Amino acid sequence: MRIDGKGIIDRTRQARFRFDGRDYQGFKGDTLASALLANGVRLVGRSFKYHRPRGILTAGSEEPNALVEVIGKTNRTPNVRATVQEVFDGLETRSQNRMGSLKHDLLAVNDLFAPFLSAGFYYKTFMWPRAFWEKLYEPAIRRAAGLGSLSGRHDEGAYEKAWAHADLLVIGAGPAGLMAALVAARAGADVVLADENPVLGGRLIAEGGTLGGEPAAVWVAGVEAELRSLPNVRILTRTTVTGAYDDGTYGALERVGLHKPARPDLPRECFWRIVAPRAILAAGALERPIAFPMNDRPGIMMAGAVRSYLNRFGVAAGKRVTIFASTDSARATARDLVAAGVQVAAIIDPRPDASVVEEVPVHLGAEVIDTRGRHGLRSITVRKGAESFEIETDCLAMSGGWNPTLHLTSHMNVRPRWSEDLAAFVPVEGAVPGLFAAGAANGTMSTHGALTAGKAAAEAALSALGRVAGTVAVPAAEDAPYGHRAIWSVEGRGRAWLDFANDVTTKDIRQAAKESYASVEHMKRYTTQGMAPDQGKNSNVGALAVLADATGRGIPETGTTTFRPPYTPVSIAAMGAGGRGAGFAPQRFLTSDQASRDRGAPMIETGLWYRPGYFPKRGEATWKEACDREVAMVRQAVGVTDVSTLGKIDIQGKDAGRFLDFVYTNTFSTLPVGRVRYGLMLREDGMVLDDGTSARLGETHYLMTTTTAAAGLVMRHLDFVQQAFCADWDLRFISVTESWAQFAVAGPKARALLDSLLEMPIGDLPFMACAAARVGGVEARLFRISFSGEEGFEIAVPTRYGEALFRDLLARAETMGGGPYGMEALNVLRIEKGFITHAEIHGRITAFDIGMEKMVSAKKDCIGKAAAQRPGLWGPEREQLVGLKATGPISAGAHLFRPGFAVERENDQGYVTSVCWSPTLGAWLGQAFLKDGRARHGETIRLVDHLRDIDMACEVCDPVFFDPEGGRMRA
């Protein structure tokens, strides 16, 4: 029911929305909850376990009951708090966690079985027969459990992540927060002011009242206007600070577009990373329910929420309201209702000594012991001393006291402190370095107290930041002492709920304690108390009190569970913004990328790079046909492939050679200028890190090549070795991978092809040599190296000429019966030749395993040399690199067994790392690691791949299958 003249909603702007298929009318400024209440809708959800009818309990993000699904054009969002979702024209919502209609939820039968569904019942049954768990019990449990549902469709919505740096972060824009922001802003500090609500003011809006003689809202508007006028202030409304992390880093979720119809590019939400050396937590306090019998019916609400709906939204939560509270603030709610013309049937205040000022029936020292009303509250039963009586009412406003909203202060493991006078936990100063609580969040309950505390907190922050605070006057405001008496639960016959969302009752807590789950963590985990969407914001302290009572311990001894981020749930899409599709990792493109795609080459991810798999020709049905052709092309004519992804590190200085001697197992200081050498690099633990060729370009100038996969790894490794062990050596190095486009030209006609475009012919450049060259007027580098086994060269030009050179090379190659070749052919060529890749050097492989122990120079120390001497890394028990030859298909990943032995782990002889069909040799070839393999050449071994259904006899041989003398490379 709307109350004329109350609230800050814009009654000139109507919003039509739907809930469970029915149309309703709200106003701009309404939440779904306030609009539903205004329309007299009380039943909005079903509880998690018993599927009890539930209504709206709160007016904030802590809402445990009123969770709904918001239906968008392309997708839907589950578990949306009706108390947070703002209404707009066209908003479509529906209730969730029901089978059938909300009113007639079939799963409500669970409530009848409640006695058999007590805490932890599922740990004690469903164990027989074994197979029934997955097939029967669990599916049933899963279907019944859960709340809202995802659509299963990709979330196409726009999301954003952003950073902000400030001197001061103010969390919450109530009296304390606004005052703190104002004081800090006037002193010139960079301030970020974040508040969960669309409007500033917090309790000042919810409670109304006056500040400095004027309506609170007017004061708020004045402060907001000033803050918005200052360039050093950033106001983030609809923004919840969700986590406190190390060194002044805070996570915050901004609801950017959720209160509007979806718009392209408009983020639904933005996840902020806010960095501030100081922060003030002014998040206020949360009101506690009372665990009295049958306290979960729609219409039973928090007193503060009832007050907020009245003052902020102009909505009466009921026609005939009763109050059950042990706080003065709830009595104020009653007075606000009366003043607004809403009937208050009675005030039930358990405090015998509480004052009576309201002109309504007040029952002191009384308690509510029962309620009625199937889908909404109809009446309550009150017990006063010996007598008990019934009161007709459709809305009960309850208050068992207030809990400071201190969650962020315990995100770093420091547990809050119990305050006897407040009967609540309060923050421990310094719990989160740089974060200071002020106002109700710190246990200062009066408005004036909050204003003063906010001012003081800002002044303290300013002096810590080395700034001087100006004089800011604190407006006169309500300053009554915090009148309350803790009341946790009321004894009675019916169930009394603590955790509404998870259906945890006082009985469950007492049972858990009795069953040995008496520590607070055990109780929580056994009963699921506090593990629902509200994370126990409404119920944890009450549950703790009940547990303390059940175990005969005090509340502080019983302790509290740790609060962990996020304060309110954050969507995966918001924290994962930017990760969708290709955004997850940078994409790296070769200069030849377009030219390769122009030829229809499928591009394969290798690390962050994209490289061509093969270059299909018309008439080729499979990748293998193309691959076979490309291999033959290289062997018989000439092939061109882009090798720019290999890491290139330019190393210069008098000690460059000495440095390479230290990081490579073999010696480079003796390498003549103009020559290239294959190098093996170990990790300090003796395993092979990487391999590649390094060239000596000048007396003090080397160029190291790494594999594509290990380029970054090697750079980091070299930086470490140099900075840690030889910082004073005369040498510097830098990656030049991106500065050069480099292409391999291989095959019998490679020389002819290159001579046709180089300004000077290759001449007698020997194998494993390098030289400066010029092509098309451009400085180039020429290396005579081969990864294919053919006479091969690599030509490098500055990156900007890469595409032009690649296209030119292909054009020329094609006139010679050659052309481009891709990763597939490259892999076949290297296997035929016995070269290894990271499929072989996979991190568990030593130089000995690949037969390169002689490459570990005995004359010098090098990284990894010592650890490689460990006894377990030598001898016949080690699996050693071998070649495999087979007449039929074989597979990488297969394991090797002695013929005649059972195929089981105990008999495992090794495994296959790479295989290919060799068009050159007309056989299936493989590389494998085999126990004592080098001694077993010629032996027949059984290759078994269960997964691909392959069982093949192979000949063990030397890994070099093709041209073992290397005549073709040196030709």
Next chain:
Amino acid sequence: MRYSGWKVFAEGLRGNKGWKPAWRDPAPKAEYDAIIIGGGGHGLSTAYYLAKNHGITNVAVLEKGWLGGGNVGRNTTIVRANYFLPGNSEFYSHSLKLWEGLERDLNYNVMHSQRGLVNLFHSDGQRDAFARRGNAMINQGDDAILLDREGVRELLPYLDFDNTRFPIHGGLLHPRGGTARHDAVAWGYARAADRRGVDLIQNCEVTGIDIENGRIRGVQTTRGAIRAGKVGIVVAGRSGQVAAMAGMRLPIESHILQAFVTEGLKPVIDHVISFGMGHFYISQSDKGGLVFGGDLDFYASYAARGNLPMVEHVMEAGMTLMPMIGRARVLRSWGGIMDMSPDGSPIIDKTHVEGLFLDCGWNYGGFKAVPASGWCMAHLMATGESHEVAKRFRLDRFATGHLLDEEGTGSQHNLH
């Protein structure tokens, strides 16, 4: 008291007033035959199997906090046997077999659910590496199926097959892999051990280890000195500190592993999915929450809480792999303290002190190992000999080079 459906029914009828404590709350005795330091999953299962398999019932489990308060109560509940190196293979295979009978053995429903685990791969190289793994699993007697892209699509149609940064080439399906209710595992073992006479002593922190000329004598605790001829250190997460009391310096670095759970949702993910390229894995609990996580925060820490960079990385991985979870909201995040060893495999071994045994280095594979770890640790403590399936988990293997490095990342603790 034996648990059963009938018991639940009967208790329901009389208002659940008859339930008895799941375990006693005894005061520590002056002496025990064996002491287990650490009341986590591994410690409790060690005590249970000492009693059940070896008849050693005069045992105390000393827990500085509350039972199951360590990583057994802070993990993503995945149970699998998909290792490929001899040494790991047989151990986790043995563990999975124990899991499959655990409910009836413990008379406690730990909700072990074999919903199937899929490891996705994104290149031919990864496919072959997983093939090697899958074949090793089958050679060990476990199960594995290699799925191609279409096979994965059939199983997990909601993944993003079109736009994800690292296209899905296929996956290795481990049908017997799955999940269990983590707390229930600790409680089930605790109750079962207690019923066999083991004393479970909570809020009892070990402050010293008494050694006399190379032999264990007992321990000093916040509840007094307790003597024992055999002591097992089973405190993954704190192994370094406790071992130091016996003068040991371990090959272990402690790291944070964060994990996340969303609000409850109706069933949407049936399997356990692991996305290697993104260091992301996910499953859905019976309560409906999506339970997921990623890699370590990577810096040594005992804070049991992490920071945003890894949080964001995990969420981004989820969004590139399966954007349908975008609107699920993360309800809670937590961090466990991982014993990271230099080869990613655990240690179950004797120490230089006679009668002092060590069970540690579980990296982030500890949960699924709970049954076999206790089984083998109990065997070692009872017989003085390593159990057949755990004989490679030696403390000296790093010195000798007999490594069990599944990741192949070498002697850098946080890379495993």
Next chain:
Amino acid sequence: MRLTCPLCGPRDRREFYYYGAEDYLNRPDAGAPGSAWDDYLHNRDNPAGMTRDLWYHEQGCAQWLIVTRNTVTHAVTAVDLVAGRQGAAT
């Protein structure tokens, strides 16, 4: 978590790569016994409290850093250049 790089100033943790304990700086001599290498590569004090470990400013100046910090509170008390330390020279 933020580290103040001696060259680049305060930066978010995500710009850095973590290696491990400071031990990795104390590389034994080539001839040192196996136990020395075992300690160097594997065994750690792994303190719950103050520690010194190695970070690399990968997205920044590419410097290796020695960070003095607390493993329980995550408080960072000092960040120094590896290259600038005593004995960096050999």
Next chain:
Amino acid sequence: MPELIAKGPFDGVEPLVMAGLTLAPVEDGPIWSIALLPGGAKAAAKALKPLGLAFPGPGGISEKAGLRLVWTGRDQAFLFGDLPAGLEGAAVVTDQSGGWAGVTLTGPGAARALGRLVAVDVRLAAFPVGGVVRTGLNHMSAVILRTGEDAFEIRVFRSMARTCWHELAEVLRHLGARAPLSA
């Protein structure tokens, strides 16, 4: 004789104007990495002096007559422009030309826009005009120069040009879509 036509990383890419901001490619000339050798500082300074350049300290830029010397690491700077003589022995010089993809982000609010994307503090006190930072542009490492209060030059590895453009364009698109919102 082949004719090799040079191609930049952003050839054919038009500037993007949105939310009052302009994202545009930069055409770079020669880029030289100059890394001082141990004890080479004096000699390097001597070689740079005639050009009116000083070797910059961390975060610094030395600029004169079209030459720009930008700090990029410990005892290391990138020279944008032609290489002077006389650095031999004092420093290691490496050609980085063409290895970097550069864009400018300019217009009112450019600082806040960039600040949304990068983890570093871009407020003037932390990142003054005429300064440089090496930091992450989301998942890429970048070299970012501040040429004005609301003007930046951003460089990443050439191969990542597309991702760099995408990341920045996203920021602009989101800001553009937010603009009509009343806070």
